[in-house]
Amino acid sequence: MDFNQKVWNSIKKIPKGKISTYKLVAKKIGKPKAVRAVGNACNKNPFSPLVPCHRVVKSDGSIGGFAFGKKKKIELLKKEGIQVKKGKINGFEEKVYYE
DNA sequence: GTCGTGACTAGCC
DNA sequence: CGGCTAGCCACGA
Known part of the structure; x- marks a missing residue:
């Protein structure tokens, strides 16, 4: 299982109507400091429709x-x-999903 | 093997 | 609140 695969796999589990943050995903795959790498994986993710990378936002709720x-x-x-709202998730703290 | 880049984060001013 | 810095990880050239 490659790093990217882990990232995509984790994001794939995000239910509809919920979101997650890069930090959370990074933490989940065992590399809480790899937030940059996570962003990289999403950007290059070849599973655009399969992996809902649009449900992943920054730790402060911004897009x-x-x-x-x-x-x-x-x-x-x-x-x-x-x-x-203005490039930020409206009440994202309540919609954040973390297994 | 080294350097530059990116959908980041936390800390400091 | 906005801007800057340092640290972090993976990837391609």
Whole structure:
């Protein structure tokens, strides 16, 4: 199991309507300091529709970025039932998912 | 083997 | 609240 695989696998488990943070994902795979690597994995993730990388945001609730554009990411989140306010998740602390 | 880059984080000013 | 710095990890050239 490669590092990226772990990242994608963890993100895949995020249920619809919920989100997670890079730090959480990194911590879950046993490398809480690999937040940068996690972001890298998501950006290069070849499973765009399979891996909901758009449900992963920064630790402070901000969007961060997205390969298809932050705007697109926000739209997707809103579609999932997650409200975004000024580039930040609306009440993300209550929607954060961590096994 | 080394360097640069990135969807990051935490600390400090 | 905004900006800067250092530390962190993986990947490609």
